[in-house]
Amino acid sequence: MNAPPIxxxxxxxxxxxxLLKVRDLRKRFAIKGGILSRTVDQVxxxxxxxxxxxxxxxxxxxxxxxxxxxxxxxCILRLIEPSSGEVWFQGNDVTKMDHGALQALxxxxxxxxxxxxxxxxxxxxxxxxxGEALTIHKLAPTQKAMEDRVVQLLExxxxxxxxxxxxxxxxxxxxxxxxxxxxxxxxxxxxxVCDEPVSALDVSIQAQVINLxxxxxxxxxxxYLFIAHxxxxxxxxxxxxxxxxxxxxxxxxxxxELYDNPLHPYTEALLSxxxxxxxxxxxxRIMLQGDxxxxxxxxxxxxxxxxxxxxxxxxxxxxxxxxESKPGxxxxxxxxx
Amino acid sequence: xPDTFVPDTLLDIRGLKTWFKTEDGMVRAVDxxxxxxxxxxxxxxxxxxxxxxxxxxxSVLKLIDMPPGxxxxxxxxxQGRDLIPLEQAEMNRIRAREIAIIFQEPMTSLNPxxxxxxxxxxxxxxxxxxxxxxxxxxAAEMLRLVNIPNxxxxxHDYPHQFSGGMRQRVMIAMALSCQPKLLIADEPTTxxxxxxxxxxxxxxxxMKEKFGMAIMLITHAMGVVAETCQRVTVMYAGKVVEEAPxxxxxxxxxxxxxxxxxxxxxxxxRAVSRQARLESIQGTVPSLLNPPAGCRFAARCxxxxxxxTQGIPPLKEVAPGHRVACVx
Amino acid sequence: MAGSTPASLSAEAPVxxxxxxxxxxxxxxxxxxxxxxxxxxxRHVLAVTGxxxxxxxxxxxxxxxxxxxxxxxxxxxxxxxxxxxxAHPLGTDDLGQDLLARMMYGGRISLAVGFxxxxxxxxxxxxxxxxxxxxxxxxxxxxxxxxxxxLALPTLPVLLLVMYLFRDSMKKVMGVEGGAFILIVxxxxxxxxxxxxxxxxxxxLSLREKEFVEAARALGASKVRQVVQHILPNALGPVIVVGxxxxxxxxxxxxxxxxxxxxxxxxxPTWGSMLRDAKDYLDIAAHWALFPGAAIFLTVLAINFxxxxxxDAFDPRRVL
Ligand SMILES: Nc1ncnc2c1ncn2[C@@H]1O[C@H](COP(=O)(O)OP(=O)(O)OP(=O)(O)O)[C@@H](O)[C@H]1O
Ligand SMILES: Nc1ncnc2c1ncn2[C@@H]1O[C@H](COP(=O)(O)OP(=O)(O)O)[C@@H](O)[C@H]1O
Ligand code: SF4
Ligand code: SF4
Ligand SMILES: [Mg+2]
Ligand SMILES: [Mg+2]
Numbered sequence: 001m002n003a004p005p006i007x008x009x010x011x012x013x014x015x016x017x018x019l020l021k022v023r024d025l026r027k028r029f030a031i032k033g034g035i036l037s038r039t040v041d042q043v044x045x046x047x048x049x050x051x052x053x054x055x056x057x058x059x060x061x062x063x064x065x066x067x068x069x070x071x072x073x074x075c076i077l078r079l080i081e082p083s084s085g086e087v088w089f090q091g092n093d094v095t096k097m098d099h100g101a102l103q104a105l106x107x108x109x110x111x112x113x114x115x116x117x118x119x120x121x122x123x124x125x126x127x128x129x130x131g132e133a134l135t136i137h138k139l140a141p142t143q144k145a146m147e148d149r150v151v152q153l154l155e156x157x158x159x160x161x162x163x164x165x166x167x168x169x170x171x172x173x174x175x176x177x178x179x180x181x182x183x184x185x186x187x188x189x190x191x192x193v194c195d196e197p198v199s200a201l202d203v204s205i206q207a208q209v210i211n212l213x214x215x216x217x218x219x220x221x222x223x224y225l226f227i228a229h230x231x232x233x234x235x236x237x238x239x240x241x242x243x244x245x246x247x248x249x250x251x252x253x254x255x256x257e258l259y260d261n262p263l264h265p266y267t268e269a270l271l272s273x274x275x276x277x278x279x280x281x282x283x284x285r286i287m288l289q290g291d292x293x294x295x296x297x298x299x300x301x302x303x304x305x306x307x308x309x310x311x312x313x314x315x316x317x318x319x320x321x322x323x324e325s326k327p328g329x330x331x332x333x334x335x336x337x
Numbered sequence: 338x339p340d341t342f343v344p345d346t347l348l349d350i351r352g353l354k355t356w357f358k359t360e361d362g363m364v365r366a367v368d369x370x371x372x373x374x375x376x377x378x379x380x381x382x383x384x385x386x387x388x389x390x391x392x393x394x395x396s397v398l399k400l401i402d403m404p405p406g407x408x409x410x411x412x413x414x415x416q417g418r419d420l421i422p423l424e425q426a427e428m429n430r431i432r433a434r435e436i437a438i439i440f441q442e443p444m445t446s447l448n449p450x451x452x453x454x455x456x457x458x459x460x461x462x463x464x465x466x467x468x469x470x471x472x473x474x475x476a477a478e479m480l481r482l483v484n485i486p487n488x489x490x491x492x493h494d495y496p497h498q499f500s501g502g503m504r505q506r507v508m509i510a511m512a513l514s515c516q517p518k519l520l521i522a523d524e525p526t527t528x529x530x531x532x533x534x535x536x537x538x539x540x541x542x543x544m545k546e547k548f549g550m551a552i553m554l555i556t557h558a559m560g561v562v563a564e565t566c567q568r569v570t571v572m573y574a575g576k577v578v579e580e581a582p583x584x585x586x587x588x589x590x591x592x593x594x595x596x597x598x599x600x601x602x603x604x605x606x607r608a609v610s611r612q613a614r615l616e617s618i619q620g621t622v623p624s625l626l627n628p629p630a631g632c633r634f635a636a637r638c639x640x641x642x643x644x645x646t647q648g649i650p651p652l653k654e655v656a657p658g659h660r661v662a663c664v665x
Numbered sequence: 666m667a668g669s670t671p672a673s674l675s676a677e678a679p680v681x682x683x684x685x686x687x688x689x690x691x692x693x694x695x696x697x698x699x700x701x702x703x704x705x706x707x708r709h710v711l712a713v714t715g716x717x718x719x720x721x722x723x724x725x726x727x728x729x730x731x732x733x734x735x736x737x738x739x740x741x742x743x744x745x746x747x748x749x750x751x752a753h754p755l756g757t758d759d760l761g762q763d764l765l766a767r768m769m770y771g772g773r774i775s776l777a778v779g780f781x782x783x784x785x786x787x788x789x790x791x792x793x794x795x796x797x798x799x800x801x802x803x804x805x806x807x808x809x810x811x812x813x814x815x816l817a818l819p820t821l822p823v824l825l826l827v828m829y830l831f832r833d834s835m836k837k838v839m840g841v842e843g844g845a846f847i848l849i850v851x852x853x854x855x856x857x858x859x860x861x862x863x864x865x866x867x868x869x870l871s872l873r874e875k876e877f878v879e880a881a882r883a884l885g886a887s888k889v890r891q892v893v894q895h896i897l898p899n900a901l902g903p904v905i906v907v908g909x910x911x912x913x914x915x916x917x918x919x920x921x922x923x924x925x926x927x928x929x930x931x932x933x934p935t936w937g938s939m940l941r942d943a944k945d946y947l948d949i950a951a952h953w954a955l956f957p958g959a960a961i962f963l964t965v966l967a968i969n970f971x972x973x974x975x976x977d978a979f980d981p982r983r984v985l
Binding site: 064065172174175202203204205206207208210211214229231232233235236237259269270271272273274275276277278279280281285287288291292 | 385386500502503530531532533534535536538539557558559560561562563564583584587588597598599601602603604605606614615616617618619621622
Binding site for chain 1: 875876877878879880881882883884885886890894895898899979980981
């Protein structure tokens with residue numbers, strides 16, 4: 001195995017203290033089939049991912065659907081068990097934690113989901129949904145303390161106190177997403193994994209939620225792992241961005257640097273495919289041929305070689321490793337950087 | 338000659354109202370929409386989810402279930418002839434030969450139990466007398482046109498054997514096989530990744546040049562509009578609030594809703610965005626059950642005044658081809 | 666409004682100071698979930714009608730015998746197969762026994778069998794289904810194998826065997842009727858839990874992957890809490906419907922058992938056995954079949970409506 005790169009603090013002058021460090025994380029899903037439901041194949045959903053996030057920072061994670069972004073996020077929280085690899089959070093390896101330690105970790109790490117309709121229990125009132133964490137971790141000694149805290153959380157995310165007596169279906173998508181955020185904030189976490197929190201929302205509502213997330217980060221000193229497939233949103237909110245392709249990180253760089261000087265051919269193509277809302281801007285688009293390959297049998301060598309415009313024969317043989325091409329700018333390509 | 342030149346109008350929707358009767362009352366999904374499309378042009382229709390884009394599109398082809406739906410008012414003039422009173426048979430002829438539609442979900446709009454070739458061949462056979470073998474060859478030719486590799490083999494595959502992007506290509510092939518004059522594309526790329534979206538948009542552009550048809554492109558992505566359309570219609574809560582040539586809309590949006598929409602998207606082509614806060618439109622879309630009197634945007638509008646809630650502001654021309662429904 | 670603060674983003678109501686707001690929110694205090702469900706149930710006209718009908722039936726069979734103290738076994742050949750009259754409001758059967766008295770007595774047994782069997786089937790089914798749905802691997806595989814096994818068992822031979830083996834020992838312990846009751850309930854329950862188990866498991870498998878359950882896991886909710894608070898309440902809708910069908914099926918199944926001589930002794934009336942005895946006299950004494958038939962029909966219908974009402978009342982998404 002390649003020695004995992006140790007990424008130095010990227011943004012000059014930014015706090016160096018690192019909160020989360022992911023090392024060579026892998027997750028394979030078994031595909032069952034046949035008569036005895038044996039394992040007939042494996043999906044390499046996450047295939048050796050390494051990165052770190054500094055305190056107070058936002059790391060954006062982008063890539064096309066199915067490239068393993070959500071799986072990475074869920075492995076970090078141990079909502080699913082990683083197949084191998086390490087996840088260091090404040091000096092402890094999350095993948096080796098026992099039940100008690102994991103329970104304590106739940107107060108430090110939280111998650112916000114993509115689908116505002118599936119992420120709230122339709123049978124519970126908003127007060128019960130937000131208050132659940134308080135009950136589980138015994139954070140509110142009395143009923144009154146509980147209600148006060150719920151009201152406080154509702155107001156933090158821009159909802160009204162009396163909303164706590166309503167059911168989720170009485171809210172719009174954007175309001176539901178706020179409820180999901182309030183639920184995550186209830187335990188006062190340090191890190192929040194945001195799994196496409198605005199993808200399902202309308203443009204005018206997206207901006208509200210992005211602003212809210214930024215305000216909360218400032219107010220509570222939160223750290224985000226911000227997963228999205230919309231590059232404009234990621235660029236807006238992130239300090240650094242990691243680009244994933246078929247289970248691997250192909251490039252990591254400070255946000256502006258990545259957008260101004262993309263090194264990996266995939267990043268380039270991805271950026272050029274984003275439609276610019278300005279009819280006067282005319283750009284040369286790098287068209288990628290074909291679809292993302294099947295993650296059950298990913299291409300050999302560099303996963304991208306089947307679609308790469310500059311691929312050379314040996315790209316199909318050798319796996320490029322993630323290396324630092326400029327300070328803080330990591331790329332995994334044999335011919336770039 | 339140039340100053341007497343009148344563009345040839347294909348589709349002219351005037352004051353269309355399509356309402357739905359539900360248990361809770363009348364849903365005014367489309368409540369006074371004016372929209373016209375000229376021969377060979379691409380018109381974008383943008384707006385938030387539920388503002389009536391799809392209902393407008395389906396109304397043109399009379400694909401609305403009636404009941405619960407009904408046309409409350411208005412005209413849909415197709416080459417000068419009103420479609421609303423047309424007979425079923427005549428409508429079918431127009432659907433088969435003149436107006437084609439592709440839908441948002443590439444997954445559900447193909448029939449899973451027939452091969453892709455069968456489905457395209459069926460459309461081809463609708464308007465040309467061909468033997469089944471010739472129709473199948475035509476289907477393969479269409480697949481080749483939309484850049485599906487190995488078309489001779491792929492005609493025999495079923496929809497589930499195609500990826501989302503390829504299914505949307507198949508839908509386009511199917512829509513184009515009757516060589517329509519107008520293609521209505523209802524969010525053709527919303528369910529797709531950006532790189533695939535770029536492929537599909539390019540394909541549509543190519544096809545448009547080849548067949549010379551007009552396109553009504555429904556989307557909520559302002560970027561897509563800016564890159565592909567000549568004119569844009571902005572809808573809000575069942576009504577058209579602004580209509581303009583694409584450059585004018587982006588350089589000089591007049592309606593407060595359009596302004597908010599354009600300013601609330603993060604831009605990757607501008608270096609300043611990280612520091613700047615996004616501008617957001619506060620509040621949410623009003624219910625179409627009991628829409629507010631007057632301007633429907635008033636509850637969210639930062640310029641709202643008393644007169645805004647008194648009467649519905651009509652579409653007024655503020656510059657050539659640029660019309661806005663706002664009292665300002 | 667660029668740069669608005671988070672608290673002012675929602676456009677609906679003016680912002681208040683937290684303390685005031687909390688107090689106000691508490692004033693609009695929510696009623697307890699049970700009361701809320703009852704309120705919603707009350708708005709369901711058919712369900713309320715069903716509940717009233719069922720209540721009347723239950724009261725009739727419980728209190729009725731005291732108001733109409735006629736022995737169920739008084740044989741009077743002079744008055745056999747009579748239609749309704751003042752002396753016998755529901756008429757008499759082929760032995761001249763009073764049908765009203767027999768209906769009330771038989772109703773006790775039939776209703777008790779129906780509800781008890783449903784409870785057994787639901788309890789076993791929900792337990793097996795939940796455990797299978799929450800565990801994976803061999804526990805799930807074994808439980809589903811067991812379910813399939815029970816589904817594949819030939820009903821009648823097994824019944825005969827069970828009755829034959831246990832009837833006498835049960836009779837000794839519980840008395841004739843008690844023994845028969847327990848055996849019948851257990852047998853019916855044992856034959857009807859499998860669909861419930863499969864339904865519950867299927868619901869669990871899809872619900873446990875839902876994001877709101879995942880959110881609970883991320884908050885550190887224990888497995889029991891995930892099930893009780895999040896999964897089970899969302900899985901119960903279809904289970905309630907199956908349960909109400911089970912009551913009806915059990916009442917009718919009991920009559921089949923009695924018919925085969927495997928149920929209650931033949932001199933003990935139940936709605937099912939009365940219907941069976943009456944079928945030979947349909948042309949000359951239609952009333953005999955009519956009353957137990959109507960009683961079963963009313964019960965089943967009422968329970969079905971109650972089931973629908975309960976399902977809707979438990980589901981806050983439904984507008985009532
Ligand atoms: N059959 C129907 N019965 C009742 N209401 C309907 C029906 N079809 C559509 N509507 C309502 O009409 C309104 C407009 O719907 P429409 O599908 O046109 O929205 P849209 O602009 O296409 O949104 P999206 O971007 O989500 O596709 C919505 O409020 C919708 O709920
Ligand atoms: N529970 C699962 N079982 C099998 N395959 C899965 C499962 N979850 C995800 N996958 C597969 O893993 C890959 C990565 O998925 P995911 O992390 O959800 O992608 P993303 O979030 O980037 O869209 C996909 O190919 C997906 O089909
Ligand atoms: S390693 Fe080769 S195939 Fe991979 S991105 Fe670089 S040039 Fe392309
Ligand atoms: S009419 Fe009034 S409320 Fe409506 S957009 Fe114009 S200024 Fe705003
Ligand atoms: Mg995902
Ligand atoms: Mg639509």
